[in-house]
Amino acid sequence: MKKTVEKVDYDISGLRAVETFPIVDGLRFPLVGQTALITSVNKEKIPSLGVKSSISIFSSRPAVVGFGCNTSHLTAKNILSTGEFIINVPGTELAKKIWKITEIEPTGEKEIKKAGLTPVKSAKLSTPRIAECKAHLECSLDWTKKYGEEMVIFGRVLLASVDKKVVEADVLERYKHLKLFAQLDNGLYGVIKEAKKLSS
Numbered sequence: 488m489k490k491t492v493e494k495v496d497y498d499i500s501g502l503r504a505v506e507t508f509p510i511v512d513g514l515r516f517p518l519v520g521q522t523a524l525i526t527s528v529n530k531e532k533i534p535s536l537g538v539k540s541s542i543s544i545f546s547s548r549p550a551v552v553g554f555g556c557n558t559s560h561l562t563a564k565n566i567l568s569t570g571e572f573i574i575n576v577p578g579t580e581l582a583k584k585i586w587k588i589t590e591i592e593p594t595g596e597k598e599i600k601k602a603g604l605t606p607v608k609s610a611k612l613s614t615p616r617i618a619e620c621k622a623h624l625e626c627s628l629d630w631t632k633k634y635g636e637e638m639v640i641f642g643r644v645l646l647a648s649v650d651k652k653v654v655e656a657d658v659l660e661r662y663k664h665l666k667l668f669a670q671l672d673n674g675l676y677g678v679i680k681e682a683k684k685l686s687s
């Protein structure tokens with residue numbers, strides 16, 4: 488008979504929201520979210536930069552992406568008022584800068600520059616991209632769903648832009664350049680350093 492692995496179960500259904508996802512007893516739930524930089528603008532076209540890890544792809548045809556955001560964040564407010572945002576995909580070399588962004592006052596372009604990053608024009612939107620990121624998904628707001636103080640924001644990808652180096656690289660080499668990373672427990676992140684092919 489197969490040996491069973493000992494588990495610790497967390498029944499979070501009866502807990503108050505603040506005690507539940509994503510942290511119970513200091514342990515982040517074992518679903519990781521890639522770390523991304525969301526840029527958005529307000530009606531006056533003043534940009535804002537937000538770090539988000541509760542993020543993923545939800546449909547390929549059409550291309551739909553979504554992320555969780557606190558409703559008090561400028562990112563959520565901007566997207567609701569202008570209907571657009573960009574998911575900028577950073578490599579791990581930006582990790583230190585990214586954790587510091589949350590300490591910077593949201594002051595438009597200055598916020599981006601204070602973070603040591605460069606805003607550059609996007610192809611389809613008024614929202615700027617972040618030059619130092621490896622890829623950018625220019626999105627239009629599709630729908631939102633509120634859960635108390637948080638909301639899920641879904642967008643349709645209008646245009647995807649990826650570093651030429653990535654596009655031209657052998658498929659297994661791409662991830663060495665991208666160095667994608669995900670938020671783990673508090674202050675920890677994990678890096679995708681290697682792509683492996685399933686042996687046929």
Ligand SMILES: Cc1cc2nc3c(=O)[nH]c(=O)nc-3n(C[C@H](O)[C@H](O)[C@H](O)COP(=O)(O)O)c2cc1C
Nearest residue numbers: 536537538539540541555556557560561562589670
């Ligand atoms: C690695 C990391 C991941 C984060 N992920 C999220 C997230 O998924 N959703 C969220 O609302 N806040 C997240 N935060 C917190 C926000 O980035 C932070 O509160 C920020 O000040 C919000 O900026 P904004 O108002 O421009 O959106 C994360 C912070 C860090 C450092």
